[in-house]
Amino acid sequence: MNIQTLPTRPFEGQQPGTSGLRKKVTVFQQPAYLENFVQALFDELHGPGQQARGQALVLGGDGRFHNRVAIQAILRMAAARGYARVLVGQGGILSTPAASAVIRRHRASGGIILSASHNPGGPEGDFGIKYNTANGGPAPERLTGAVYRRTLSLSHYQTCDAPDMALDALGSQALGETLVEVIDPVADHAAVMRGLFDFDAIRGLFARGFRLHYDAMWAVGGPYARAVLEGELGAPAGTVAHAMPLEDFGGLHPDPNPANAPELVERMFAADAPDMGAASDGDADRNMVLGRGFVVSPSDSLAVLAAHAHRVPGYRQGLAGVARSMPTSTAADRVARALGVPCHETPTGWKFFGNLLDAGQVTLCGEESYGTGSNHVREKDGLWAVLFWLNLVAVTGQSVEQLVRGLWREHGRCVYSRHDYEAIPTERAERLMAQLRERLPTLAGQTIAGQAIAWADDFAYTDPVDGSRSEHQGVRVVLADSSRVVLRLSGTGTEGATLRVYLERHEPDPARHDLPVQQALAPLVALAEAVARIRPHTGMERPSVTS
Ligand code: G1P
Ligand code: ZN
Numbered sequence: 157m158n159i160q161t162l163p164t165r166p167f168e169g170q171q172p173g174t175s176g177l178r179k180k181v182t183v184f185q186q187p188a189y190l191e192n193f194v195q196a197l198f199d200e201l202h203g204p205g206q207q208a209r210g211q212a213l214v215l216g217g218d219g220r221f222h223n224r225v226a227i228q229a230i231l232r233m234a235a236a237r238g239y240a241r242v243l244v245g246q247g248g249i250l251s252t253p254a255a256s257a258v259i260r261r262h263r264a265s266g267g268i269i270l271s272a273s274h275n276p277g278g279p280e281g282d283f284g285i286k287y288n289t290a291n292g293g294p295a296p297e298r299l300t301g302a303v304y305r306r307t308l309s310l311s312h313y314q315t316c317d318a319p320d321m322a323l324d325a326l327g328s329q330a331l332g333e334t335l336v337e338v339i340d341p342v343a344d345h346a347a348v349m350r351g352l353f354d355f356d357a358i359r360g361l362f363a364r365g366f367r368l369h370y371d372a373m374w375a376v377g378g379p380y381a382r383a384v385l386e387g388e389l390g391a392p393a394g395t396v397a398h399a400m401p402l403e404d405f406g407g408l409h410p411d412p413n414p415a416n417a418p419e420l421v422e423r424m425f426a427a428d429a430p431d432m433g434a435a436s437d438g439d440a441d442r443n444m445v446l447g448r449g450f451v452v453s454p455s456d457s458l459a460v461l462a463a464h465a466h467r468v469p470g471y472r473q474g475l476a477g478v479a480r481s482m483p484t485s486t487a488a489d490r491v492a493r494a495l496g497v498p499c500h501e502t503p504t505g506w507k508f509f510g511n512l513l514d515a516g517q518v519t520l521c522g523e524e525s526y527g528t529g530s531n532h533v534r535e536k537d538g539l540w541a542v543l544f545w546l547n548l549v550a551v552t553g554q555s556v557e558q559l560v561r562g563l564w565r566e567h568g569r570c571v572y573s574r575h576d577y578e579a580i581p582t583e584r585a586e587r588l589m590a591q592l593r594e595r596l597p598t599l600a601g602q603t604i605a606g607q608a609i610a611w612a613d614d615f616a617y618t619d620p621v622d623g624s625r626s627e628h629q630g631v632r633v634v635l636a637d638s639s640r641v642v643l644r645l646s647g648t649g650t651e652g653a654t655l656r657v658y659l660e661r662h663e664p665d666p667a668r669h670d671l672p673v674q675q676a677l678a679p680l681v682a683l684a685e686a687v688a689r690i691r692p693h694t695g696m697e698r699p700s701v702t703s
Contacts, residue, residue: 157235157316157317157318157331157332158316158317159236159314159315159316160236160314160315160316160317161312161313161314162188162191162312162313162314162315163188163311163312164188164191164192164195164310164311164312164313165188165192165310165311166192166307166308166309166310167186167189167192167193167307167308168307168308169183169189169192169193169304169307170193170300170303170304170307171304171647175286175294175295175300175505175507176269176284176285176286176287176294176300177193177284177285177286178272178273178275178282178283178284178648179282179283179284180280180281180282180283181221181222181277181278181279181280181281181282181283182279182280183283184222184226184283185222188313190226190229190230190285191229191233191313191315192307192310192313193285193303193307194229194230194233194268194285194313195233195310195312195313195314196303196304196306196307196310197268197287197303198233198237199306199310200299200302200303200306201265201266201299202237207237207238208234208237208238208239208240208265209238209240210240211239211240211241211264211265212239212240212241212242212243212262212263212264212265213234213239213241213242213243213264213265213266213267213268214242214243214250214255214258214259214262214264214266214267214268214288215227215230215231215234215242215243215244215245215250215267215268216244216245216248216249216250216254216255216258216267216269216270216341217245217248217249217250217269217270217271217376217439218249218251218252218270218271218272218273218277218375218376218401218438218439218440219247219248219249219375219376219401219402219403220270220271220272220277220278220281220282220283220403220404220405220438221277221278221279221281221283221403221404222270222283223248223270223403224248224323226270226283226285227244227248227270227323228320228321229315230268231244231321231331231336232315232316232317232318232331233313233314233315234334235316235318235331235332235333235334235336236314236315236316236332237314238333238334239334240333240334240335241334241335241336241337242331242334242335242336242337243258243262243264243337243339244321244323244336244337244338244339245258245338245339245341246323246324246325246326246338246339246340246341247323247324247341248270248323249341249376249379249401250267250269250341250376251341251345251376251377251380251439251440251441251538252269252271252273252439252440252441252535252536253345253440253441253529253533253535253536253537253538253539253540254341254342254344254345254380254440255267255269255288255292255535256288256292256293256533256534256535257292257344257345257348257532257533258339258344258345259288259290259291259292260291260292260533260534261344261347261348262344263290264290265290266287266288266289266290266295267287267288267292268285268286268287269285269286269287269288269439270283270284270285271284271286271376271438271439272284272438273437273438273439273441273442274409274410274411274412274437274438274439274442275438276404276405276407276408276409276410277403277404277405277410277438278403278404278405278407279404281404287299287300287303288534288535291510291514291534292533292534292535293506293507293510293513293514293534293535294506294507294510294534294535296507296510297507316331316332318331318332321336321338322338323338324338325338326338326339326340341379341380342379342380342383342384345380345539346380346383346384346388348532348533349384349539349540349543350388351470352468352469352470352471352532352540352543353468353469353470353543353544353546353547354468354469354547354550354551355388355389357547357550357551358389358543358546358547358550359389359390360550361546361549361550362389362390362391362392363390366431366432366549367392367395367430367431367432368385368391368395368430368431368432368433368434368542368546369395369397369420369423369424369430369432369433369434370385370395370396370397370433370434370435370436370542371397371398371412371417371419371420371433371434371435372396372397372398372399372401372435372436372440373398373405373406373408373410373411373412373416373417373435373436373437373438374398374400374401374402374405374406374408374410375398375401375402375405375410375436375437375438375439375440376401376438376439376440377436377437377440377538377539378396378398378399378400378401379399379401380440380539381396381399381436381539381542382396382399384539384543389546405438410437410438411437411438411442411526412435412436412437412442412443412444412526412538413444413526413703414444414451414703415701415703417435417444420433420435420444420446421433421446421451424446424447424448424449424450424451425449429448429449430448431447431448431549431555431556432445432446432447432448432545432546432549432556433445433446433447434446434542434545436538436539436542437526437538440537440538440539441527441529441535441536441537441538442525442526442527442536442538443457443526443527443528443536443537443538443539443541443542444526445457445541445542445545445556446556447555447556447557447560448555448556448557449557450556450557450560452556452560453485453524453572454484454522454523454524454525454526454527454528455480455484455485455487455488455522455524455570455572456485456487456560456563456570456572457522457528457541457545458478458480458484458487458488458520458521458522458528459485459487459488459490459491459563459567460548460559460560460562460563461520461522461528461541461544461545461548462475462478462488462491462492462495462520463491463494463495463563463566464548464552464559465519465520467547467548467551467552468544468547468548468551470530470532471519471520471530474495474497475492475495475497475518475519475520476497476516476517476518476519477492477497477498477499477500477512477517477518477519478491478492478497478498478499478500478518478519478520478521479499479500479501479502479508479509479512479518479520479521479522480499480500480501480502480521480522480523481501481502481503481504481505481508481522481523481524481525482501482502482503482504482615482617482629482630482632482642483504483523483524483574483630483642483644483656483658484522484523484524485524485570485572485660486570486638486660486662487563487567487570488522489501490567490568490570491563491567494566494567498517498518500512500517500518500620501617502617503615503617503626503629503630504523504525504629504630504644504647505647506523506527506529506535506536508617508619508626509521509529509534510534511619511620511621511622512620512621513530513531513534514534514621515620515621516531517620517621518531519531522536523536524572524574524658528540528541528544529541545559561669564666564669565666568662568663568664568665569662569663569669570660570661570662570663571660571661571662571663571671571673571676571677572658572659572660572661572673573658573659573673573674573677573702573703574656574657574658574659574702574703575656575657575659575681575684575699575701575702576646576654576655576656576657576699576700576701576702576703577654577655577657577690577694577696577699577700578649578651578652578654578700578701579649579651579652579653579654579700580652580653580654580655580693580694580696581652581653582652582653584653584693584694584695585645585652585653585654585655585693585694586645586653587693588655588688588689588690588693588694589631589643589644589645589655591688591689591693592631592643592687592688593614593628593631595687596612596613596614596631599611599612599633599687600612604683604686604687605679605682605683605685605686606679606682607635607639607679607680607682607683608635608636609633609634609635610634610635610636611634612631612632612633612634613631613632614627614628614629614630614631614632615628615629615630615631615632615642616628616629617629629644630642630643630644631643631644633683633684633687637661637662638662639660639661639662639680640658640659640660640680641657641658641659641660641680641683641684641687642656642657642658642660643655643656643657643658643684643688644656655690655694657681657684657688657690657699659677659680659681659684660680661676661677661680663676674702
């Protein structure tokens with residue numbers, strides 16, 4: 157094996173603060189583009205010119221178009237860098253939660269995950285690369301920021317002139333001094349699941365004829381769901397639909413929510429609907445859960461899992477605490493209060509949960525954007541959430557809908573919706589937020605659009621573990637009865653800006669739990685319009701997506 161030093165040039169790619177680099181496939185196909193990022197990453201991890209002696213790297217992706225090309229390039233660079241071992245998922249496959257599990261179980265120094273999550277794939281779609289550290293979680297901002305800065309000044313990268321490695325059969329091959337181990341992508345994650353959930357109880361559920369429909373959305377969740385649900389738990393063949401990971405996700409948008417999974421929703425509302433429905437996203441970290449004729453909101457899902465966690469073997473000792481992102485509904489807070497454990501409110505994004513999980517301060521965490529997880533890995537985990545629900549249904553004898561209605565009966569219903577205004581010209585969206593922030597100090601005590609505002613602020617967070625401070629994380633306008641409107645700009649969009657408006661109203665009266673959600677929230681929509689002047693700023697009459 158000959159080490160080669162090849163030219164690259166500075167590339168401006170990654171936005172500082174984001175966990176990885178996510179761009180169109182065509183951008184990644186530029187010569188030395190991916191290599192520039194990987195070289196910058198290795199330089200930051202090991203020091204420029206320094207080797208990664210003795211270390212193990214985990215490598216895999218969600219199988220989207222360009223996955224295999226990228227894996228071969230990274231293998232050559234890892235060998236040139238002197239890694240002792242690279243653990244690659246068979247076929248180049250590793251879901252995001254599985255990569256986290258592999259890093260932790262094999263005590264790797266970190267892992268590279270190739271994914272653009274739920275963004276569309278294929279030659280015209282998106283590609284992405286991110287690094288997770290030894291705890292299995294996304295790289296901290298100080299590392300991603302340093303990598304970004306280094307990508308702007310590199311002139312060379314190091315690789316070797318070896319042929320492509322065979323990735324489709326399990327086993328080890330030498331690449332120079334580096335051992336490339338092709339591993340079963342499912343085994344480690346499945347072992348973690350087995351250690352947490354009552355597989356016998358779930359097996360009994362399926363044996364009694366319980367029907368689940370799991371839509372893997374032609375993405376990487378398929379092999380994981382199939383191996384565990386059909387292979388181990390006795391769910392009938394065909395329980396997992398769209399199970400084969402396709403390079404373009406069948407041309408669909410692999411993001412599990414009612415708007416992107418209409419077939420699944422239709423099926424769950426049909427006369428012969430199965431007992432439970434579920435879906436996961438491109439890299440299998442997001443999840444959606446449905447009952448028969450019933451969609452579970454992600455905020456309610458987190459609250460139900462927290463309320464019943466002690467019924468599941470892995471959480472029998474109870475919860476150290478719960479965490480939710482600020483825009484996620486306060487249902488989890490109400491459950492945590494009843495359980496006598498803390499509930500942390502963090503800025504949007506999974507990385508804020510990592511410190512709390514590592515410090516043992518929380519056990520469960522979740523976001524309104526279909527992400528739920530626990531301290532078993534350091535990423536959100538789609539299949540984990542589905543197994544948690546199955547375990548609860550099996551041991552309580554209650555249906556998915558009954559479990560949610562039980563939550564509402566005990567704590568009231570947090571009626572909730574998110575309105576997204578997409579592809580707004582960036583300056584307009586920024587002007588909207590700037591003017592709203594200017595108005596903030598005057599809002600408390602005012603009655604606007606018939607709503608008496610108790611307080612309003614721009615959410616800021618001090619990490620209780622490392623003391624780091626994150627400001628301007630979203631505007632909250634809160635009423636005396638704890639109803640609230642939250643406004644923030646998305647940090648993940650690729651086209652213009654997206655304004656997210658989150659609406660929440662607590663409804664204690666069970667007689668009103670089945671009122672149409674949008675109707676119940678209409679006064680808050682009017683309040684959002686009055687304080688933020690969304691229509692004149694965006695020129696949009698209504699949100700692009702309401703979920
Ligand atoms: C969105 C979600 C957020 C999630 C992130 C990554 O970010 O809202 O909860 O952590 O994707 O999956 P946003 O576009 O709102 O910044
Ligand atoms: Zn994802």
